[in-house]
Amino acid sequence: GNKHKIAVIAGDGIGTEVMPEGVRxxxxxxxxxxxxxxxDTFEFGSCDYYLKHGQMMPDNWKDQIGNxxxxxxxxxxxxxxxxxxxxxxxxxxxxRRDFDQYVSLRPAKLMPGVPSPLAGRKPGDIDxxxxxxxTEGEYSSVGGKMYPGTDREIVIQETVMSRVGVxxxxxxxxxxxxxxxxxxxxxxxxxxxxxxxxxxWDERVLEMAKSYPDVTWDKYHIDILTAQFVMNPDRxxxxxxxxxxxxxxxxxxxxxxxxxGLAPSGNINPERKFPSLFExxxxxxxxxxxxxxxxxxxxxxSGAMMLDHLGHTDAHDGIMRAIEQVLLSKExxxxxxxxxxxxxxxxxxxxxxx
Amino acid sequence: GNKHKIAVIAGDGIGTEVMPEGVRxxxxxxxxxxxxxxxDTFEFGSCDYYLKHGQMMPDNWKDQIGNxxxxxxxxxxxxxxxxxxxxxxxxxxxxRRDFDQYVSLRPAKLMPGVPSPLAGRKPGDIDxxxxxxxTEGEYSSVGGKMYPGTDREIVIQETVMSRVGVxxxxxxxxxxxxxxxxxxxxxxxxxxxxxxxxxxWDERVLEMAKSYPDVTWDKYHIDILTAQFVMNPDRxxxxxxxxxxxxxxxxxxxxxxxxxGLAPSGNINPERKFPSLFExxxxxxxxxxxxxxxxxxxxxxSGAMMLDHLGHTDAHDGIMRAIEQVLLSKExxxxxxxxxxxxxxxxxxxxxxx
Ligand SMILES: CC(C)[C@H](C(=O)O)[C@@H](O)C(=O)O
Ligand SMILES: CC(C)[C@H](C(=O)O)[C@@H](O)C(=O)O
Numbered sequence: 001g002n003k004h005k006i007a008v009i010a011g012d013g014i015g016t017e018v019m020p021e022g023v024r025x026x027x028x029x030x031x032x033x034x035x036x037x038x039x040d041t042f043e044f045g046s047c048d049y050y051l052k053h054g055q056m057m058p059d060n061w062k063d064q065i066g067n068x069x070x071x072x073x074x075x076x077x078x079x080x081x082x083x084x085x086x087x088x089x090x091x092x093x094x095x096r097r098d099f100d101q102y103v104s105l106r107p108a109k110l111m112p113g114v115p116s117p118l119a120g121r122k123p124g125d126i127d128x129x130x131x132x133x134x135t136e137g138e139y140s141s142v143g144g145k146m147y148p149g150t151d152r153e154i155v156i157q158e159t160v161m162s163r164v165g166v167x168x169x170x171x172x173x174x175x176x177x178x179x180x181x182x183x184x185x186x187x188x189x190x191x192x193x194x195x196x197x198x199x200x201w202d203e204r205v206l207e208m209a210k211s212y213p214d215v216t217w218d219k220y221h222i223d224i225l226t227a228q229f230v231m232n233p234d235r236x237x238x239x240x241x242x243x244x245x246x247x248x249x250x251x252x253x254x255x256x257x258x259x260x261g262l263a264p265s266g267n268i269n270p271e272r273k274f275p276s277l278f279e280x281x282x283x284x285x286x287x288x289x290x291x292x293x294x295x296x297x298x299x300x301x302s303g304a305m306m307l308d309h310l311g312h313t314d315a316h317d318g319i320m321r322a323i324e325q326v327l328l329s330k331e332x333x334x335x336x337x338x339x340x341x342x343x344x345x346x347x348x349x350x351x352x353x354x
Numbered sequence: 355g356n357k358h359k360i361a362v363i364a365g366d367g368i369g370t371e372v373m374p375e376g377v378r379x380x381x382x383x384x385x386x387x388x389x390x391x392x393x394d395t396f397e398f399g400s401c402d403y404y405l406k407h408g409q410m411m412p413d414n415w416k417d418q419i420g421n422x423x424x425x426x427x428x429x430x431x432x433x434x435x436x437x438x439x440x441x442x443x444x445x446x447x448x449x450r451r452d453f454d455q456y457v458s459l460r461p462a463k464l465m466p467g468v469p470s471p472l473a474g475r476k477p478g479d480i481d482x483x484x485x486x487x488x489t490e491g492e493y494s495s496v497g498g499k500m501y502p503g504t505d506r507e508i509v510i511q512e513t514v515m516s517r518v519g520v521x522x523x524x525x526x527x528x529x530x531x532x533x534x535x536x537x538x539x540x541x542x543x544x545x546x547x548x549x550x551x552x553x554x555w556d557e558r559v560l561e562m563a564k565s566y567p568d569v570t571w572d573k574y575h576i577d578i579l580t581a582q583f584v585m586n587p588d589r590x591x592x593x594x595x596x597x598x599x600x601x602x603x604x605x606x607x608x609x610x611x612x613x614x615g616l617a618p619s620g621n622i623n624p625e626r627k628f629p630s631l632f633e634x635x636x637x638x639x640x641x642x643x644x645x646x647x648x649x650x651x652x653x654x655x656s657g658a659m660m661l662d663h664l665g666h667t668d669a670h671d672g673i674m675r676a677i678e679q680v681l682l683s684k685e686x687x688x689x690x691x692x693x694x695x696x697x698x699x700x701x702x703x704x705x706x707x708x
Contacts, residue, residue: 077546084546085553093547117584119473143512143550153517157550158497163507192431192438193447193601196497196511199439223601226580227609230471247547247577248602255581 003036004310007068007275009045011091013284014294015074021296021347022072025319026303028351033315035307040068045091047078056090062098065275070306071095073279074299078286089141092279096134099274101267102165103172104132104246105305106281108233108253108263113327114337116258118230126257128236131173132246134267136165137197139243161197161242163204170208172270173240177215180237185209187219188241188249201242225249229256254281261336264301266309278306295334296347297323322353357390358664361422361629363399365445367638368648369428375650375701376426379673380657382705387669389661394422399445401432410444416452419629424660425449427633428653432640443495446633450488453628455621456519457526458486458600459659460635462587462607462617467681468691470612472584480611482590485527486600488621490519491551493597515551515596517558524562526624527594531569534591539563541573542595542603555596579603583610608635615690618655620663632660649688650701651677676707 006026010019023039030037042065043049044057058064065071073095077087095101110116110126143157177185187205191198202219209217220228222245228235229249233256241249254263263281280298288294301323308316326332332349333339341349360380364373377393384391396419397403398411412418419425427449431441449455464470464480497511531539541559545552556573563571574582576599582589583603587610595603608617617635634652642648655677662670680686686703687693695703 083553085549088546089549115473117472119469119471138513139547139549141549145550145554151517155515155551155554157513157548159492159511159513161509163505190598190601192442193493193598194511195439195443195493195495196499197509199437200499200509223605226602226606227614230584230606230609231614244544244547247544248580251577252580252584252606255584260581260585 001311002034004069005038005040005067006306007065007071008039008041009071010041010074011046011076011284012048012078012087013075013286013289014282015076015284017289017292017294017343018280018296018299019072019074021343021350022299022303024347025300025322025351025354026307028354029307029315029319032318032354033312035312035315045073045076047076047082047087050082050087050090056087057094066099068275069310070275071277072303072306073277075280075282075284077284080286093139095277096267099269099277100135101269101274101276102133102135102168103266103268103270104134104250105266105268106130106132106250106253106263108250108257109259110257111259111262111327112324113333114258114262116256118233118256121233126233128233128253129176129238130246130250130253131169131176131238131240132250133165133169133241133243135243136160136162137243159197161200166201166204167208170204170240173238174208174212174215177238178212182237183215184237185215185217186225186236186239187217188222188225188239188245189219190222190245192221222248226252229253233257250281261295262297262301264298264305266302266305268309276309278302278309292342292344293335294343295336296343297350300347300350318354319350322350325353326350355665356388358423359392359394359421360660361419361425362393362395363425364395364428365400365430365638366402366432366441367429367640367643368636369430369638371643371646371648371697372634372650372653373426373428375697375704376653376657378701379654379676379705379708380661382708383661383669383673386672386708387666389666389669399427399430401430401436401441404436404441404444410441411448422629423664424629425631426657426660427631429634429636429638431638434640447493449631450621453623453631454489455623455628455630456487456489456522457620457622457624458488458604459620459622460484460486460604460607460617462604462611463613464611465613465616465681466678467687468612468616470610472587472610475587480587482587482607483530483592484600484604484607485523485530485592485594486604487519487523487595487597488600489597490514490516491597513551515554520555520558521562524558524594527592528562528566528569531592532566536591537569538591539569539571540579540590540593541571542576542579542593542599543573544576544599546575576602580606583607587611604635615649616651616655618652618659620656620659622663630663632656632663646696646698647689648697649690650697651704654701654704672708673704676704679707680704
């Protein structure tokens, strides 16, 4: 289809500053590529909302946004007033769970004009995807405390993996690898230390691989895998990982390419039973919030991924070209990339380039 | 004391190749610094032993090595014949648990002659310790499987943190930070995702910090912390982390300094109720085993840490100077560092330099 209703949730901190630029670029792309986009803005899913209402979202949040074609999300969290495990679990993580967005998809890519902290790497050298399981695993809320307040105090938290949950993320990752030129998959494990869930993960990878004879694959323990991201990032094509390991790898990957401030992510329900959610990898960044200097590219790149998901690959590619063009100009890059632009200047430039 | 009985367990793969060099250097240091070292070698704790006896260690292993002053360990694991979770849990991890070696201590340090994968860093720029909880946390063997072999199959594994376990590792880390010039501690958390155990960890850090008013401290979520290791490794002084997070950070730290092939580690029981164990961070490396080309410096540096632990700081410093001297010569470095030496040449050179 050509008509899409987008739910916009800016959240907290710099989320509220980069979101307008994201929407600006999407509107430009909609015009150029003839897409009919409607934006509905929601106040909930922010710490401000929590302070007013005592909960992160209204009881009927699902009715309000469940029928949108996608959710365009900024960043959530303001640890000084609301503990992270309340703000996140009451919004972002609840979307991921209730809308069964079981794939988190995050690219790590060396971009022109973006200095990498790694020595001797240039654009083209590093280009891989982290596919993260997004609904179970280490992020369970199952567990509790015993003997509270005493010397014998213990806390327990369970990691839960289901066959359904593991197989569907592996399938998505193998499918993605199969579509890419190198057709290579890397699985993150830790079966030598995490002795129950991780051997199970390995077992399911072995099983799934049988259905993809044209995809080569290997596995690394998470400790040495993080080391390999730094030492040999060019080895990777598609990296599939559990919820926690994927969380780590999808920050570390963009850190290695210098793109942590501009990396995008998709929280995807591949069956399209529920809306998928697109958000920058960066958080609400209380330290720079309110200054208008945040880099809007993570938000804008996430918007491009959203259009791709909605079937508009041409619009996605157009936005990506505009981003790469603007990145080459010092006047149009933000300060984190050694440029002189503020959030709005950079966003406008990308919209114009589209 | 001046007399120490060392239990030597070489293990598998390159463990058996680097161990003789480690012992050679220790013997040289013993002579120079007037230390009386006795070495007792044990065959168990290796996959060879497992294949012969059906278990990694004899039933009376504790009697055999429990009265030694320290254990000098190589590397264990041979995944083609023995699954890692058997070989590791039946040796290394059992030592850590049964000898209550609750501190894993691992330095990340830029060394002369060792190229770092990070751009623009030089010796002196990076110099920190990772202090890892080594006996509980994510490495529990508690859990299991339900509905095996069906579509409803689930596996569960528990993370267990005790107040005793968390407090004692934090105390060790704060004590260490207090002794260092910068007196700074960083705590690794993930309380925004791992919603039960990690907020508890944070709570205990806050509490412990009150007893160390002269130590400054901060905390990072593990995802962004791995990114910071790559982007700003000079920020860190002492980094304290749970078992899993510490495992990751103590591979990633040395990867950033280019020293992953030569990083040492101590598994320490600070109360000296049980022997502590010293081993290189690298594993048994089946891919290069049997060729005599492995870098022995991880084993040798671990030996230096062992002497330090036994009270011989002068001998530790002497070995470290010898390592730094040998690293500067291409003929004496191994191939992983662009040198031309084999394992034995490098080991002998360090022994001579001592
Ligand atoms: C081999 C493995 C069980 C071990 C661990 O994870 O503790 C290793 O990675 C280490 O860091 O010593
Ligand atoms: C904010 C936090 C709960 C979240 C996560 O860990 O999933 C974030 O780090 C991310 O990667 O989207």
